[in-house]
Amino acid sequence: MIEIVPIADVNEDAVEQLLDRAFGTDRHGRTAYRIRDGVPALPALSFAAIEHGALIGTIQCWPIAFTSAEGAVVPLVMVGPVAVEPVRQRDGIGRMLMHHALDTAEAHGDSERLMLIGDPEYYGRFFGFSAERTGGWRVPGPVERERLLARGANVPIGAGSLGPLLVDA
Template identity: 55%
Template sequence: MFELAPLSAVPADAVERLLDAAFGADRHGRTAYRVRDGVDAEAGLCFAAVAGDALVGSIQCWPVALHGDDGSETPMVMVGPVAVSPAHQNIGIGRALMWRAIRRAGGEEGVTRIDGGEALMLIGDPDYYDQFGFDASHTTDWRLPGPFERHRLLARGVVPDVAGLVGPRRPFAQRSKSA
């Protein structure tokens, strides 16, 4: 049995050990890290799965944007990494973490929807993330700041169907100055 809690309630080094176990110590070189480079995770969308005193899963979400080739900027939330301890896989931890983050980003659970909460994106296995409503139907012309497999660039919700680069979301003050 496991419980979900805010990720901030778990020591940061425990999260790092879990991510290393799930994705390898070389994970920092992946394109997903470049997409969210320089921004902090959305604390209200980051959760831990805890069994007793052990961290057995985590999810983090990040403020990103589609910087359209047409000059538009669409705020989105990048979901992931979603990590589950290898010893605790296939018991619903990943699904529980995903649904909690999706509901919270969408304004459910009695909280105000965050900026970009209707547009979610991730890089992942389409067969797994289909159960959460993610697909590649709108991401055909999106680019990322590094190599990726196009069929693994997935989105959910109100997402733009424009060409552009997905990257860190600029703070609101910077968006206002450039508008």
């Protein structure tokens, strides 16, 4: 039986090793990493899938910001990566983690301001994400425009850029 637990309950090295197996050791240079650079994942929205004591999947969510062309800052939540042990991909573990994270975001009042970079057919069909609002968004690196997805009434439309949500101490 698969158990979903807070990612904070799992060894950080084990999470990093799973991410390396799922996405490769060169993953740190990707645009998604640049968007959330320097901020920790949101503990309340980041989870691990455990089966028989073994880590088989993770999902992390990050505080990011959309800064409009006029300088207005809109807080968003970046969903992902969703990582699943390669031999267990296509077993529904990623979908289970996404549902859990989205349900938790709903409970925390964050479900109307979500974005991710991913397959538009998959994330649109199963989770309601689309590129309708993201056409004017700039990101710190290359991205296939159709893979820049968002969902929720509080997602901004128009020109602006994405980056980490920096909070003054």
